[in-house]
Amino acid sequence: xxxxxxxxxxxxxxxxxxxxxxVVALLTAAFLGxxxxxxxxxxxxxxxxxxxxxxxxxxxxxxxxxxxLAMFVALFLGVVLAIFLTLGAVRGDAERxxxxxxxxxPVGRTTLLIGRLLAASAVCAPYVVIVFLxxxxxxQAAGDFTPASLVVPAAGLALGVITVVAISLLGSTLLGTTxxxxxIFMVFATGLxxxxxxxxxxxxxxDSLTTAxxxxxxxxxxxxxxxxxxxxxxxxxxxxxxxxxxLGPFGGASNIGxxxxxxxxxxxxxxxxxxxxxxRRRDL
Amino acid sequence: MTAALSARGLSKRYGKTTALxxxxxxxxxGELVGLLGPNGAGKSTLVKIACGLxxxxxxxxxxxxxxxxxxxxxxxxxxxxxxFRFPGWARAEEVLALHQRLARSDGGAAEREALLAxxxxxxxxxxxxxxxxxxxxxxxGIAQALIGDPRLVLLxxxxxxxxxGGRRTVRDLLVGLRDQGVGVLLNSHxxxxxxxxxxxxxxxxxxxxxxxxxxxxxxxxGGVEVETSEGVRRLxxxxxxxxxxxxxxxxxxxxxxxxVSVISGTLEDAYLAAVVGRDG
Numbered sequence: 001x002x003x004x005x006x007x008x009x010x011x012x013x014x015x016x017x018x019x020x021x022x023v024v025a026l027l028t029a030a031f032l033g034x035x036x037x038x039x040x041x042x043x044x045x046x047x048x049x050x051x052x053x054x055x056x057x058x059x060x061x062x063x064x065x066x067x068x069l070a071m072f073v074a075l076f077l078g079v080v081l082a083i084f085l086t087l088g089a090v091r092g093d094a095e096r097x098x099x100x101x102x103x104x105x106p107v108g109r110t111t112l113l114i115g116r117l118l119a120a121s122a123v124c125a126p127y128v129v130i131v132f133l134x135x136x137x138x139x140q141a142a143g144d145f146t147p148a149s150l151v152v153p154a155a156g157l158a159l160g161v162i163t164v165v166a167i168s169l170l171g172s173t174l175l176g177t178t179x180x181x182x183x184i185f186m187v188f189a190t191g192l193x194x195x196x197x198x199x200x201x202x203x204x205x206x207d208s209l210t211t212a213x214x215x216x217x218x219x220x221x222x223x224x225x226x227x228x229x230x231x232x233x234x235x236x237x238x239x240x241x242x243x244x245x246x247l248g249p250f251g252g253a254s255n256i257g258x259x260x261x262x263x264x265x266x267x268x269x270x271x272x273x274x275x276x277x278x279x280r281r282r283d284l
Numbered sequence: 285m286t287a288a289l290s291a292r293g294l295s296k297r298y299g300k301t302t303a304l305x306x307x308x309x310x311x312x313x314g315e316l317v318g319l320l321g322p323n324g325a326g327k328s329t330l331v332k333i334a335c336g337l338x339x340x341x342x343x344x345x346x347x348x349x350x351x352x353x354x355x356x357x358x359x360x361x362x363x364x365x366x367x368f369r370f371p372g373w374a375r376a377e378e379v380l381a382l383h384q385r386l387a388r389s390d391g392g393a394a395e396r397e398a399l400l401a402x403x404x405x406x407x408x409x410x411x412x413x414x415x416x417x418x419x420x421x422x423x424x425g426i427a428q429a430l431i432g433d434p435r436l437v438l439l440x441x442x443x444x445x446x447x448x449g450g451r452r453t454v455r456d457l458l459v460g461l462r463d464q465g466v467g468v469l470l471n472s473h474x475x476x477x478x479x480x481x482x483x484x485x486x487x488x489x490x491x492x493x494x495x496x497x498x499x500x501x502x503x504x505x506g507g508v509e510v511e512t513s514e515g516v517r518r519l520x521x522x523x524x525x526x527x528x529x530x531x532x533x534x535x536x537x538x539x540x541x542x543x544v545s546v547i548s549g550t551l552e553d554a555y556l557a558a559v560v561g562r563d564g
Binding site for chain 2 (some may be wrong): 010101
């Protein structure tokens with residue numbers, strides 16, 4: 001394990017020295033600034049226009065939608081970070097001549113992969129949790145809105161990006177840097193699209209769409225974890241506001257269930273094992 | 285004594301391409317072996333199999349008695365790849381410290397300083413890799429390969445980016461390794477380097493060993509050249525032991541002898557005879 005930690009520390013040092021973390025911190029601050037502006041403006045607008053024909057909890061509607069958006073952006077940024085920290089971990093680094101000096105040391109190839117997984121997870125998982133929690137604080141300050149759950153969405157985001165790190169590492173053993181980056185982004189987009197289609201299926205009562213979405217969610221569990229998080233975020237919003245939030249793009253119409261948690265962990269371990277197998281068989 | 289490197293019946297195929305075909309090769313402890321061959325001959329593949337980067341298709345390869353690629357074998361191996369890179373952001377000290385940890389070397393700062401001095405980089409430990417010349421990076425690569433006192437050192441074109449001074453430094457270093465009992469396999473296109481330092485030369489072509497032996501055994505005699513009052517005469521069939529007789533006969537014949545040179549063939553001649561002659 002100490003070798004994996006050595007490799008992880010090396011990868012983290014690289015992220016710091018190459019100013020990856022600095023750039024991410026600055027751009028995230030910019031996003032959160034924009035989010036704060038939008039949140040305060042949205043709740044202020046509610047103050048001015050409250051009182052319509054349909055009785056609706058506008059504060060919950062705005063808060064749920066805004067936090068759903070924040071959760072999506074946190075996931076998106078976390079996935080971008082996860083991909084860029086790992087997309088060239090094996091073939092990319094081997095093509096650049098960075099990997100060979102490490103692989104010839106008495107360190108297992110699986111250990112090298114675990115080190116890279118630890119490093120990327122140590123950056124991405126706290127990152128998405130922090131972005132989500134800061135957005136929650138902003139939403140609370142702007143509109144006194146508190147989500148039904150903080151733990152489930154935060155944990156879902158964290159585990160979701162770890163699953164993406166695992167896929168990206170597997171891809172890096174099979175594909176060159178650019179091809180792997182494109183492939184993982186497409187997998188991510190496919191997962192999100194499947195989730196949206198599932199929501200449409202739910203709204204229109206089209207079983208085939210709902211089933212297809214559910215299958216995709218299990219195949220790429222980051223989507224299921226995200227859906228679960230969204231669902232938990234707005235679980236206590238009821239009435240007309242609840243219906244509208246559930247139907248919206250950030251509403252989370254489906255709750256995949258608690259089984260997704262152990263499944264996502266097992267799935268990540270299996271993907272990493274596949275990556276290790278592919279890496280062991282690769283001539284460098 | 286266990287050989288530093290031993291390969292028996294080593295073969296490697298990439299699809300239908302045969303990179304190595306039943307190669308036998310041994311590097312004894314304290315022996316410096318030069319590996320020669322044209323591009324695509326299989327030299328780098330052989331070195332990569334020895335250090336565990338490439339898996340052999342057939343054959344048995346051992347490093348200090350352990351199967352090549354195993355953890356024990358890698359712990360006994362120092363390797364400098366032909367195309368390698370260290371992270372540009374890292375300082376020389378950090379590169380060596382990382383490899384010390386992975387090689388489980390407890391040499392600490394003293395080992396790092398000694399290795400940097402050994403390759404002519406003393407005082408450069410705080411320098412970032414990205415600010416180093418190619419030659420400096422190659423020296424750092426050699427220092428990295430020597431971490432943890434390996435029993436076998438595999439060097440793939442270690443002097444390709446070095447100036448003449450740097451090559452001299454590496455030559456001295458190789459001789460020092462041999463004196464310490466380290467087996468060295470040196471893969472290089474620089475025949476003069478190999479001729480100067482290697483105990484034995486192995487020439488491979490088309491994935492097979494085509495010739496091997498001590499440099500002096502591979503280089504054929506090239507005759508004797510005599511400078512006399514009548515000009516320079518070359519006697520292509522003469523040998524070193526013929527020189528006294530040749531001089532006596534010339535002096536007896538009234539010629540004045542100003543100088544005599546025994547001409548030996550070069551490793552380049554032997555290499556071309558083995559490779560081009562074979563191809564032709």
